[in-house]
Amino acid sequence: MFTSIKSFINSRLGKGVVIEDITNDFGYFITIDQNYLYSVLFFLKNDPDLRLNILDQIIAIPSSSFLPKKDIEPRESDLKILYQLKSLKLPYRVTVILEITSSSKTIATISHLYAGAHWLEKDIQENFLVPFEESGER
Amino acid sequence: MKTKIKIKISDSLIISRLQQKELLEVKSSIHLNSEYFPLVTKATLAPFFDRLPKNIALDIKLLGDKIINANAIRGYFSHHLEEVLKDLSPYDAVMAIARLNFQAPIFYQLALMNAFEQLEGKSLETKESQQRCVALEFARIAHHVLVLKNMLLCLQHNSLAHLVETIHHILELPIAITSRVYDSNEKPNETLSYETIHQGLSDGLILVQEIKSALNQEEELLNAMAKKATIRVFAAASLGLTGIFLRANRSFYDLRHEPSPHNLYQTAPDLMVHDGGDMWARFNLRLLEIAASLRFLKHILESDGISAIAPIVVDAQFGTQEKPHSFAFAEIEGPEGDIKISIFKRESSSVFRIRTPAYFIAHALPYFLIDANLSDIPLTLYSLGITPEEIDK
Numbered sequence: 001m002f003t004s005i006k007s008f009i010n011s012r013l014g015k016g017v018v019i020e021d022i023t024n025d026f027g028y029f030i031t032i033d034q035n036y037l038y039s040v041l042f043f044l045k046n047d048p049d050l051r052l053n054i055l056d057q058i059i060a061i062p063s064s065s066f067l068p069k070k071d072i073e074p075r076e077s078d079l080k081i082l083y084q085l086k087s088l089k090l091p092y093r094v095t096v097i098l099e100i101t102s103s104s105k106t107i108a109t110i111s112h113l114y115a116g117a118h119w120l121e122k123d124i125q126e127n128f129l130v131p132f133e134e135s136g137e138r
Numbered sequence: 139m140k141t142k143i144k145i146k147i148s149d150s151l152i153i154s155r156l157q158q159k160e161l162l163e164v165k166s167s168i169h170l171n172s173e174y175f176p177l178v179t180k181a182t183l184a185p186f187f188d189r190l191p192k193n194i195a196l197d198i199k200l201l202g203d204k205i206i207n208a209n210a211i212r213g214y215f216s217h218h219l220e221e222v223l224k225d226l227s228p229y230d231a232v233m234a235i236a237r238l239n240f241q242a243p244i245f246y247q248l249a250l251m252n253a254f255e256q257l258e259g260k261s262l263e264t265k266e267s268q269q270r271c272v273a274l275e276f277a278r279i280a281h282h283v284l285v286l287k288n289m290l291l292c293l294q295h296n297s298l299a300h301l302v303e304t305i306h307h308i309l310e311l312p313i314a315i316t317s318r319v320y321d322s323n324e325k326p327n328e329t330l331s332y333e334t335i336h337q338g339l340s341d342g343l344i345l346v347q348e349i350k351s352a353l354n355q356e357e358e359l360l361n362a363m364a365k366k367a368t369i370r371v372f373a374a375a376s377l378g379l380t381g382i383f384l385r386a387n388r389s390f391y392d393l394r395h396e397p398s399p400h401n402l403y404q405t406a407p408d409l410m411v412h413d414g415g416d417m418w419a420r421f422n423l424r425l426l427e428i429a430a431s432l433r434f435l436k437h438i439l440e441s442d443g444i445s446a447i448a449p450i451v452v453d454a455q456f457g458t459q460e461k462p463h464s465f466a467f468a469e470i471e472g473p474e475g476d477i478k479i480s481i482f483k484r485e486s487s488s489v490f491r492i493r494t495p496a497y498f499i500a501h502a503l504p505y506f507l508i509d510a511n512l513s514d515i516p517l518t519l520y521s522l523g524i525t526p527e528e529i530d531k
Contacts, residue, residue, distance in 0.1 A: 025399050026467050053375040059491045065482040116378030119501045
């Protein structure tokens with residue numbers, strides 16, 4: 001669907017938003033800067049060319065467990081949080097990856113965009129002690 | 139002199155003019171909650187199991203009989219199964235994941251097998267793939283029959299419930315054989331012949347037609363379910379609801395029809411949709427999906443695919459091959475939505491993540507219950523077709 005989803009998003013939202021992108025059988029994987037999480041997901045959900053309306057799941061995994069390409073060394077991060085999104089009408093999916101370290105600040109909640117994110121964020125907060133914004137703050 | 143009353147309404151509710159008048163006549167400031175206002179009551183619903191107390195609960199606030207607010211309490215989720223699986227061999231993991239749904243474990247077991255096979259880079263032969271699709275569709279029929287039967291019994295429509303249950307009776311043996319993955323030592327010895335199953339599928343289709351005709355004359359059922367537990371397509375998608383919750387809003391989202399290299403279905407059952415997004419739409423959609431599954435199974439039998447129904451068996455050596463990939467995402471279209479198993483593998487450790495539709499449905503319960511009557515709760519819960527084991531995976 002996209003030759004490079006990274007170029008597409010960076011052209012719309014600004015350079016540097018998407019750090020890395022990978023495409024394979026499982027869809028598009030984009031690693032983004034934590035500061036742009038809400039903006040990127042808002043864009044992915046609402047842009048008419050993208051329309052990623054379905055929140056598939058939000059999962060947290062240790063960084064050492066996830067290595068998309070064999071020749072890429074993992075960055076200095078403890079945890080990866082994967083936001084898996086799908087489209088109602090378009091046959092593709094995008095996984096947005098956040099890399100979290102022990103010094104990362106509070107992660108923006110996306111429960112205002114995707115109502116189903118509330119419990120998923122709470123799960124990660126309880127099991128991995130990752131701070132999320134309270135859903136009332138935005 | 140009337141005192142001006144401050145009413146703090148922290149919940150959404152509709153107050154009748156009579157109630158407003160009653161409030162104005164009270165001389166002290168009050169908050170509209172159950173402690174001060176007798177018309178608002180609180181109740182908590184929670185599942186109960188003898189040896190497995192769960193903290194999942196549903197807090198509701200009632201104005202008379204009307205639910206004005208609902209809040210699903212997550213409690214503490216143990217994620218125990220995801221932790222258990224990582225220490226097991228692939229064979230043991232396939233057997234262990236069956237505990238998520240004792241009635242139709244095949245969905246989770248096949249999703250997990252698919253994920254392990256993706257890690258190995260293994261692709262299935264057409265016949266093997268078809269056999270799995272057959273098992274999934276029989277399990278889907280059994281699940282929908284059970285949900286419909288429970289809903290009809292809840293509405294005390296015993297005759298129609300009996301008719302629905304007859305579909306299960308006709309196909310009891312193939313459903314029992316295909317409902318789970320077996321160990322090579324314990325697999326059932328039955329293999330059913332083409333003629334036996336074909337007759338059962340044809341009879342099942344006739345029964346579905348009869349039930350649909352009977353439903354058209356039952357206004358009572360329509361009144362009990364229409365415009366109840368309504369959820370629209372974009373709200374459902376935002377909540378992570380998939381499957382029948384989307385298709386009951388005329389959405390064509392169905393994993394069985396997705397053009398993915400990992401899709402088990404070479405040809406899929408007819409995609410059924412309904413409009414309305416309410417309980418009545420989902421009720422009818424389940425019947426349509428039963429018919430679609432029956433037709434699909436008949437087509438598979440009549441074509442050159444398989445000539446008999448056999449159980450799916452996995453041996454102790456399953457998943458012991460070299461694993462070239464580091465992660466896999468396997469998805470199955472479950473009866474209530476997408477079931478997804480993610481495996482992240484690095485050297486000797488594996489991380490499992492399981493997506494169950496019941497988790498998202500449990501989260502969405504307040505959306506189904508707002509503005510419903512207290513008496514609608516049992517029917518609404520039956521209509522959702524979920525089990526607590528799937529919620530607290």
